[in-house]
Structures are given as structure tokens and as C-alpha cells.
Amino acid sequence: MTADAVIVGAGIVGAACAAELAARGMRVDVLDGQGIGGGATAAGMGHIVVMNDSPAEFALSAYSRELWLELAPQLRKRDAFSRCGTLWVAADDEEWQAARAMHATYAARGIAAQLLDSAELRASEPALAPGMAGGLRIEHDSIVYAPTVAEWLLTQSPGAANIHVRLDAQVNAIDAHGVTLANGERRHAAYVIVANGIGAQTLVPSLPLQPKKGHLLITDRYPGLIRHQLLELGYIKSAHHTVGTSVAFNAQPRPTGQLLIGSSRQFDTTDPAVEMPVLAQMLQRAARYLPDLPTLNGIRAWTGFRAATPDGLPLIGHMNETAPNLWVALGHEGLGVTTSLATARLLAAQIAGDAPAIPPEPYLPQRFAHGVCHV
Template sequence: YAQTRQQSLARDGVACAMLDEQALRAAEPALREDLRGAMIVPDDGVVYAPAVAAWLLGQPVKGRIATRLDANVERVTRTGVQLADGESIAAGAVLVANGFDAARLLPGLPLRPKKGHLLITDRYPGTVRHQILELGYIKSAHNASGTSVAFNVQPRPTGQLLIGSSRQFDTVDPAIDSAVLARMLARAAHFLPGLRDLNAIRAWTGFRPATNDGLPLIGPAGPFAAGLHPATWLAAGHEGLGVTTALATARLIAAQMSNGATPIDAAPYLPARCAPQEAAHG
């Protein structure tokens, strides 16, 4: 499977290579010794969401975009949006791009919360040199039901290790589930035995906005905005990839909103695919 994955990435122009057992040991000595090999993606990277958001907000837009922080939208109206403080803002179009909370603004939107746990350790520089994940992570990430865990560890610039991952459906309780956290850490220690000797300083949870088919909702809101602003658009449901696919999503939605040529086929992501049949044809 690893070789098939490597060949698929190579065909798409992604630099990657297979490592044998000896090369893997040299790259990541902390991994358990009986692993036979791995695939390395040299250009893979990790972004820190708050830093990305700050960078995007700091881009020069020559007065074309007015940013209002701490202005919570209460509802979408026929002419724009109404804020929580009662202020109404008229707009030529409304783009709903607020993750799982999009379902509050557009009732009936097929978004499900997918709960996840993360844990971060104290500082142990050099323990792990690359982001490492098991190939089974991809299967776990796309499960449509149940609870799953998979090995994923990221070395932070501080020397800390960020450890994941878990996925749970059908809960909106933000409390740490000790049983799931224990499963997740046991899976991580299965690959990195030395983790058992490290100190954890914090664990937390979050919710990913998931769709039934695993693809985001990018395009006109259609039947999900019935009775609201006629030009309501969606960019939501990216599960755990909202930050890393943000710029591509922006290009795709901007092209649709301006009736321009889309950089990729927009059809697989159109919200209308998720609408009930009677609504889609009504």
C-alpha cells in the first residue's frame, strides 16, 4: 500500500520517496525498531492556524475588505446579516464560512461534528525530527461512523511534541474522554515507545465540521438558504483540513461568485449534492 501511495503522489507531482528499514532508523531513531520502512514527503509542512489567520488579515487589500473582529453574526437575512448586538448589515452576497457553526445559520445543513483529542508534551528537542503518521491515518480520517484513533505526532519549533489523533461522531461534549485519549496515546506509544517516559502538559478537544461524503461544501447554498439572501454561498465542511485548504477554497469560491473559470471542477463540492431530493428539484 505504501508503494502504491508513493506512486500516486509521484504521478501528481508530489516529491516523495520510500525509505527502507535502515534509512527509516537514521531518519527517526525513536521509532520502534521492527518497522520495515516508510514513505517520506520532503515538502510536507505544518501550519499554525492563528499565525496563518494573522498573516491573511495582514495582507494589503487596498481598502477593498473591511474586517470586523468580535462581531458575531446572529442570522442570515434576506438582505445580508444581523449581528448579535442587533445591527443589520446589507450586502450583495453572503458567504458562510464558519465551520460547524454554519449549521446554526443555515438550518438543515448536513454538517456533523467530529470530535478530536490532542495532547502536547513538555520540551524534548530532537526526539522527533519529522511529522510522522501511520498510513492507517488516512483511513481513520475518512471513517463515516464510530470512534477511531491513529498515530500522528508533530514536532513543534519549541521542542514539544503534538500528539494525535482521534475521531468521534455524534457528540458535542467538549470534555476530554479519558478512554479515547488513552487509546490514542497507546497507539502513539505503539510506534514511539519512548513517549511513555515523556511529560504531558496539556490535552484538549475540538470539533471538525464533517459532511457525509467527506468533501467540503463550496458553492451556492441553494435550498439550504431558502427564504434568506438569494446570493448566499458556502465554504464549510472541510473536516480537519480547513486551514491547509483555505487558499484553494478561496480561489474556488471566488471564481464561482464572480462567474469566472474555476481552477478545478467545482461539481464534487457543490452544496446542492447534499440537498434532499425534493428540495433539490423543488
């Protein structure tokens, strides 16, 4: 039977899109050659965070976080959802003033957040290095294990009976009527949705995507050592570098008691190998904030590739008028898990012709074709 939609990619974004379309009664084929929840979904931290680099980023991440909080009661223990909150750490007075400005912005937009002075920060996270200026706690930010949530969305969500998943399906080409697999098989659909991250470049070469490599390391179990997702306020500057290598402190308390340590960003490489000099630089940075880190046992390090767009916003919607059945959900960079559920809602609303919950224009792929960027 011909599907209504074919989705290329079974990561968290593709799975969310499939679940949303299936819940609306569409028959959905999901094709992936790696498995459910692979690629950037498997490589990332699973942080669900409201970000405020631009009004469009704030709108998408805040909307999606609300959808995650609605979904959370349905998730299983193995999905490791935890509303641990994010704690942005200010190392000095300049960053403390930045925290104050962030707090004012979040408060004005209804996001629950609290400023912590130096003593309050120390009491909240005793493992942090002494002498930090303070911090900003974002209450309802959360963490989740995205690969298993992708599996839940595809197999147990309300519309899952309408979803057919093929995990031996390497897509080689896309045209006006569907997709061609590596074995020559054709899959036809009224809507073809490309949601396989940086891998989409081989299918749609015109996409304005750039790979941004990142390293992560996970430790042995140290329950209670940290309580929040911890990030330095300098992380925002690091995240928006467009050349070279940068690192920033980012640490997550996993429900297992392990610590997940990041983060790094590299351009101009597609080599997945762990690079020891970059990993060392990242861990040295983290040790400035967590002095006990060098005494912990690290058990595994890995890399992944974020798909970045020139303006830092994802591509969500119809590709262009010359390919009427081609849609994309790509380019989320480090916010793919956070914004996956909102991406699915926006895409489904566009396909169905419904009014979306937030304006879709900042994320439309055509913004680059027309030389317009909404930020």
C-alpha cells in the same frame, strides 16, 4: 458603508476567503464572536498535506499546498511555517504495500515522494519503534500555526485595507439581504459567506454537516526527537470511520521543540471536555510508534470539532437558487488548514465568474440537493 461581502467566521478558511476577495478589490466585513483563528483553527494541528483518498481531495489539497508554498516567504517567524515533510509509517508488510501504491500514485501526479525501507526509516526517524516495515516521505508537506496566519491574512495581506473585522459580532440569522447580529444590528452585503465551521449549522440548518470531535496533546520541549510529521498508514482508515470512536498515531514536531500528538475521532457528541479514556487510548496508540512517549512530559490536552460532510469533501460555493446571495465555505473536516487557500481561490473565482484553477463541481453544495456526489 455597505460591504460587498460579509464573511461569518474568522478562522483560517474565513480569513483566506476575506483576503482573496479583498485582493480583488471587494470591501469585506468579517464577523466573529470568538476572535481571529478560534474554533477548529485553534484546535487543529496545522498540517499542510496532500491527501489522496479521492481525485477531488487530491486536486484540492495539492492545489492548496502549492498556494501555501507560494505564501510561505511572506509569513513571519511567529506563524511557525516549516516544510518538515510528512512521513507515512508502515508498521507491517500490508501497510508497506499500501505505501508503495501511494508512492506510485503520487509519482504519477507529480508529487515528490520517496519510499524508505526499514533501515532508511530507522535512520530518518530514530525515535520510531524498531521493526517498522518502512515508510513514505512526502517532501513538501508542511506545518504552520494557523491562528496567527489567519490574523496575518486579515490584517497584513495585500488586500487587508479592504477588510473590516468585528470580533464582538455574534451572528444570529441570515436572510436574503444580509445578516442579523445578536444585538439586533443588521449588516447588508451582496454576498454573504458562511465560513464558521460546525457553528454554521445554527445559521443554515439544511447544511449536511456532522461534528467530529478530536483530541490533541502537546508535550514539553524535546528538540530533534522527531523530524517529520509522522502518521501511521492506518490513519487513513481511522479518518473515514463514520461511527464510534477511533484513534490513530499522528505526531508533529513543532518549531518550539514540542511534540503535538494526535489523533482521535468521535461522533455523536458535542461535549468539548477532554475525555481521559479517549486520550489514554490515543496516547497508547502513539506509544506503539514512539516508545519514549510515556517518558515525556505532556503539558496540555484539548479538543476541537471538525465539520464533516457525508462524502468527506468540503462545501464551497453558492448554497442554492432560493438564496442568491448565500455562499458557503465549510465542511473541510481535518483539512481546513491545508485547503483554506484553495477554498478561497475557488470561491472567489465563482463569485467573480472567472475560470477556476481546478473544477469546482466536486465541492459545490448543490451536489447533495441533487443527490450527486463527485469523488
